[in-house]
Amino acid sequence: MGIFLALVHHPVLNRHGEVSSTAVTNVDLHDLGRAGRTYGVNRFFVVTPIDLQRELVGRVIRHWADGPGSKSPSRQQAFDRIEVAASIDQAVERVSEITGEKPLIAVTGASLVDDTTPFSEVTAMIRNSGSPILLLFGTGWGLAPEVIERANIRLPAISGPEGPLGYNHLSVRAAAVIVLDRLLGE
Amino acid sequence: MGIFLALVHHPVLNRHGEVSSTAVTNVDLHDLGRAGRTYGVNRFFVVTPIDLQRELVGRVIRHWADGPGSKSPSRQQAFDRIEVAASIDQAVERVSEITGEKPLIAVTGASLVDDTTPFSEVTAMIRNSGSPILLLFGTGWGLAPEVIERANIRLPAISGPEGPLGYNHLSVRAAAVIVLDRLLGE
Numbered sequence: 001m002g003i004f005l006a007l008v009h010h011p012v013l014n015r016h017g018e019v020s021s022t023a024v025t026n027v028d029l030h031d032l033g034r035a036g037r038t039y040g041v042n043r044f045f046v047v048t049p050i051d052l053q054r055e056l057v058g059r060v061i062r063h064w065a066d067g068p069g070s071k072s073p074s075r076q077q078a079f080d081r082i083e084v085a086a087s088i089d090q091a092v093e094r095v096s097e098i099t100g101e102k103p104l105i106a107v108t109g110a111s112l113v114d115d116t117t118p119f120s121e122v123t124a125m126i127r128n129s130g131s132p133i134l135l136l137f138g139t140g141w142g143l144a145p146e147v148i149e150r151a152n153i154r155l156p157a158i159s160g161p162e163g164p165l166g167y168n169h170l171s172v173r174a175a176a177v178i179v180l181d182r183l184l185g186e
Numbered sequence: 187m188g189i190f191l192a193l194v195h196h197p198v199l200n201r202h203g204e205v206s207s208t209a210v211t212n213v214d215l216h217d218l219g220r221a222g223r224t225y226g227v228n229r230f231f232v233v234t235p236i237d238l239q240r241e242l243v244g245r246v247i248r249h250w251a252d253g254p255g256s257k258s259p260s261r262q263q264a265f266d267r268i269e270v271a272a273s274i275d276q277a278v279e280r281v282s283e284i285t286g287e288k289p290l291i292a293v294t295g296a297s298l299v300d301d302t303t304p305f306s307e308v309t310a311m312i313r314n315s316g317s318p319i320l321l322l323f324g325t326g327w328g329l330a331p332e333v334i335e336r337a338n339i340r341l342p343a344i345s346g347p348e349g350p351l352g353y354n355h356l357s358v359r360a361a362a363v364i365v366l367d368r369l370l371g372e
Contacts, residue, residue: 027213030357031357031359031360034355034356034357034360035356035357035360037353037355038344038345038346038348038352038353038354038355038356039346039347040346040347040348074353074355077353078355158224158367158371159224159371159372160224160225160226160366160370160371160372161225161226161370161372162224162226163372166224167223167224167260167263168224169220169223169224169260169264170220170221170224170363171216171217171220171221173217173359173360174217174220174221174359174360174363177356177360177363177364178363178364178367178371180346181344181364181367181368182367182371184346184347185344185345185346185364185368186345186346186347186349
């Protein structure tokens with residue numbers, strides 16, 4: 001059992017709908033690290049195939065988890081659950097290593113309207129099932145279709161009073177914390 | 187009727203528990219502007235008594251709402267609902283001007299555990315009551331006690347499986363979007 005989170009920087013779409021990579025944003029590490037810790041996420045993977053980006057993120061993680069920044073317990077506890085991964089596959093492998101089981105992959109995205117599983121059902125799966133779940137969040141203009149297609153669970157797009165076809169331009173940070181709250185909040 | 191949001195940079199607590207001011211963070215404008223627009227917030231006030239900060243924020247708002255940035259509809263629609271205010275009182279006054287009615291003030295904070303009103307009750311108030319509601323979010327180490335005391339509604343601290351006395355160090359951005367989703371999400 002366990003919930004895992006991955007923030008994906010490749011393969012994601014760019015503004016032209018092409019498969020692309022994005023750069024890691026520092027505030028994502030802090031906001032999602034802290035939110036992950038709040039909601040009991042087992043591990044938060046920062047997924048990027050770019051070596052230099054993984055090196056940089058690794059240095060930021062070490063600063064807060066073990067280095068001078070670890071004097072702040074709230075940051076230390078947030079960052080000691082963050083790991084870098086070169087690909088979604090590598091994150092899946094790490095979950096298998098940690099839990100001894102292959103995770104179910106759940107995807108999220110502003111355009112997911114059809115063939116989705118309601119949040120309440122996924123919450124029930126989390127509570128009852130033995131399988132770990134890996135939640136994928138796409139940066140840029142969202143996860144590439146190839147990622148959506150291989151997922152076991154598609155979560156519905158987050159929407160307000162206008163519904164999923166209205167304004168749907170939350171930051172990935174915002175969408176991710178809302179998904180965590182809907183699945184794991186009291 | 188209407189929901190209003192204010193991100194308060196004064197009076198808030200600093201790390202030593204003293205009443206203080208914080209600087210405005212650019213990513214807060216983008217994340218909360220977009221979340222406010224998603225959830226149908228009428229207006230999002232950025233509250234700071236510092237003239238230069240209000241000037242700077244005003245320039246950022248104009249860039250996206252009316253200037254070169256307005257070519258992006260998702261940013262334009264997010265920023266044209268953002269206003270600066272010099273104080274909470276000034277934000278309250280603006281709500282009264284816009285709606286013709288004094289708003290109920292709702293406060294939020296990681297330490298609010300006792301004497302709180304459940305989210306479901308506040309949602310019902312929003313749906314049934316004629317009064318506008320102004321949601322206040324504190325930056326830094328949270329809203330000053332004087333602000334908490336004068337509020338009409340105290341929302342419970344956001345918490346995960348550990349409960350409100352466990353790890354509770356969400357960013358104000360994360361806490362605010364979760365509150366919007368709990369009150370106004372489908």
